[in-house]
Amino acid sequence: MRADVDGNIWSSAGWVGDGYDGVHVFAPDGARIGQIRLPETCANLCFGGAKRNRLFIAASQSLYAVYVGTSGAHWC
Secondary structure (H helix, E strand, C coil), rough: CHHHCCEEEEEECCCCCCCCCCEEECCCCCEEEEECCCCEEEEEEEEECCCCCCCEEEEEEEEEEEEEECCCCCCC
């Protein structure tokens, strides 16, 4: 799980069923506001890159990277 600068939570998901594997994005109020569907189970994710706007996704047999419209929050 990771947070972005807007307070949204990006969570890995898998083993739930067809159409749910991938990344789910939740707003601060708990509403699901987005999803990145993958053809396999998502194990972990993190923000990276110079602007922290590239999402790296570790899946069961693959590594994905996608640019997103936000930046990851900085952790202390």
